[in-house]
Amino acid sequence: METITLGQNGPAVTPLCIGTWAWGDKLFWNYGDRYGAAELQAAFTAALDVGITFFDTAEVYGIGKSEEFLGQFMQQTPQKVQIATKFGPLPWRFSAQSVSDALTDSLKRLQLERIELYQVHWPFAFFLSQEALMNALADEVQRGRIAAVGVSNYSAEQMREAHQILAKRGVPLAVNQVRYSLLNRQIESNGIFPTARDLGVTILAYSPLAQGLLTGKYTGDKATNPSGARSIDSRFSQDGIQKIAPVISLLQSIGEKYSRTPAQVALNWLIAQGNVIPIAGVKTAEQVKQNAGALGWKLTDDEVGELEKITRPWLNL
Numbered sequence: 001m002e003t004i005t006l007g008q009n010g011p012a013v014t015p016l017c018i019g020t021w022a023w024g025d026k027l028f029w030n031y032g033d034r035y036g037a038a039e040l041q042a043a044f045t046a047a048l049d050v051g052i053t054f055f056d057t058a059e060v061y062g063i064g065k066s067e068e069f070l071g072q073f074m075q076q077t078p079q080k081v082q083i084a085t086k087f088g089p090l091p092w093r094f095s096a097q098s099v100s101d102a103l104t105d106s107l108k109r110l111q112l113e114r115i116e117l118y119q120v121h122w123p124f125a126f127f128l129s130q131e132a133l134m135n136a137l138a139d140e141v142q143r144g145r146i147a148a149v150g151v152s153n154y155s156a157e158q159m160r161e162a163h164q165i166l167a168k169r170g171v172p173l174a175v176n177q178v179r180y181s182l183l184n185r186q187i188e189s190n191g192i193f194p195t196a197r198d199l200g201v202t203i204l205a206y207s208p209l210a211q212g213l214l215t216g217k218y219t220g221d222k223a224t225n226p227s228g229a230r231s232i233d234s235r236f237s238q239d240g241i242q243k244i245a246p247v248i249s250l251l252q253s254i255g256e257k258y259s260r261t262p263a264q265v266a267l268n269w270l271i272a273q274g275n276v277i278p279i280a281g282v283k284t285a286e287q288v289k290q291n292a293g294a295l296g297w298k299l300t301d302d303e304v305g306e307l308e309k310i311t312r313p314w315l316n317l
């Protein structure tokens with residue numbers, strides 16, 4: 001499979017990343033209700049089978065459970081897996097030592113000595129300055145426990161600041177992980193997208209299927225409503241679904257030409273923007289296989305343009 005370099009000289013990874021927020025998470029996703037450990041194990045195996053080896057997690061996902069699952073599953077395969085995880089700059093973490101300690105704990109759960117990418121989960125660091133935080137991350141690159149440094153949910157300006165601090169240490173900022181999908185296009189209008197390109201920072205697009213909406217499987221009917229936090233999200237209500245109906249219908253008609261699903265077309269559109277790796281969240285092997293079908297083919301420029309045009313109302317939402 002083709003690979004993409006993270007940032008200027010980071011690790012080479014697959015063009016689609018598997019998102020594991022739902023792996024063990026009861027708070028938002030209701031883990032244990034419609035899916036459990038067996039489905040996750042099968043999803044992990046299915047990803048490796050189709051050649052996707054790049055996984056995104058975070059210490060907070062399932063309060064450590066997501067990292068633990070990955071650690072367990074990786075023990076059962078000789079295949080090389082690439083892990084991106086995240087540090088949460090919580091209020092009581094105010095020293096460089098807290099970065100090192102959190103990384104030690106993540107590595108323990110993952111049963112690894114080194115990961116490909118360590119990201120700061122959000123830009124509010126409370127009493128820990130960006131200077132101290134970025135230097136602590138640069139120290140870990142030097143120590144060899146992380147191959148590359150990333151941030152998440154950083155604005156264009158915050159990304160520039162992080163990039164500058166790291167540059168003094170000779171460490172490139174490899175990624176900014178932000179929400180990006182056909183229904184969440186803010187990064188095109190708030191400066192993040194062009195700034196990332198200028199700085200040589202790769203965009204990791206989270207919630208690329210708008211948490212399932214872009215699959216077209218949600219109809220607004222109570223019977224097919226998602227469980228967990230999405231059940232009270234107005235985007236999944238009848239009104240919400242009606243608003244996105246023209247987008248789903250275009251995804252369907254374009255998909256028919258290629259025998260592809262709306263999800264595959266939506267992920268392909270993100271990849272077509274360039275410098276973007278979608279992180280598709282999955283719970284089952286079936287979802288992994290379907291999302292992998294977003295790779296290996298290309299929408300035409302006209303189709304990319306049609307989808308851009310129909311989702312302009314979502315540029316600033």
Ligand SMILES: NC(=O)c1ccc[n+]([C@@H]2O[C@H](COP(=O)([O-])OP(=O)(O)OC[C@H]3O[C@@H](n4cnc5c(N)ncnc54)[C@H](OP(=O)(O)O)[C@@H]3O)[C@@H](O)[C@H]2O)c1
Pocket residue numbers: 018019020021022056057121152153177178205206207208209210211212213215217226263279280281282283286287288290291
């Ligand atoms: N850095 C951050 O702050 C941040 C924030 C959010 C997410 N993330 C990362 O990004 C990843 C993905 O985001 P996300 O999980 O919020 O949203 P997403 O990828 O847009 O949607 C994932 C959900 O859509 C459904 N789905 C996925 N593929 C499908 C398919 N082929 N067919 C039918 N349904 C499918 C599944 O839910 P159902 O089957 O239940 O519908 C799945 O849990 C996360 O796992 C996490 O790694 C990061």
